[in-house]
Amino acid sequence: MGRSPCCEKLGLKRGPWSKEEDDLLINYIKKNGHPNWRALPKLAGLLRCGKSCRLRWTNYLRPDIKRGNFTHQEEDIIIKLHQVLGNSWSAIAARLPGRTDNEIKNIWHTRLKKKRNESQPQETPHIQSEPESSNVDIHLEEANNSKDNNSEISSPKINTEIQQQPSSSSSTSSSSEYSCSNTTATSSESRNQIMSDNLLEVDDIWSEVVWAPVDDNYLDLSLMEDNYQINCSFNDDWFWDDLFTRSNELMLELPEL
């Protein structure tokens, strides 16, 4: 049972967008937003389907899009995130402000895949060539959940609870599996308990990068790597240098141990 096309093709324009069409779309969204993509083209006076409009806006016309070449740092981040997230381009894009999933997908297929393959053999010979999904599954809960607005503002935020799955072999195995769930700590003691009880040990090249929940002004972070446990706060100088942030999530590259 086939699904009907997203829009009637009759009379609708396809292919590259003209300057006039861009202007129509930008002006309409500036005035009215985009509550309904399907209805938008008609209202904006465009002979396009809603899907095409949404794509044009999200991938090209949005004012917060950063145009221009990717920096080396951005490329490195994409490569590392791809190790963890696989082909989840939107998830990767969410961690690179100003970059779109389409852009990242393009650059991956044209440049970074090659770059990764070139650099990988000597760095991490035990990693498979094309991991499609992570062996680390981390879920984060929104720190400022709008549904919880009536709860106390300074309530402790979420901690990430990590358990190692039964692994078939030693810690040097590249197939070690981890799962992770969120718990809400009710006090700093219990938070610390959770963090000390559940240290993340990742035995691959991603081990220098961790995800952590964030409080209003404090970060709880524990990482067991090479027998080091690392705790940090916003006051650490290196923290800001290596921090990439979006929404309530933080990505942090740890300094050399």
Next chain:
DNA sequence: AATAGGCCCAACCGCGACGGT
């Protein structure tokens, strides 16, 4: 100068998720 091949990137396609009825 011509052209074949590769690269780049905007745009399209099809599918699954999700929310409303």
Next chain:
DNA sequence: AACCGTCGCGGTTGGGCCTAT
């Protein structure tokens, strides 16, 4: 619970540009 409409995502395509021969 089932259906329907809409949205967002990942995969793919195709055309323009660049470069090597």
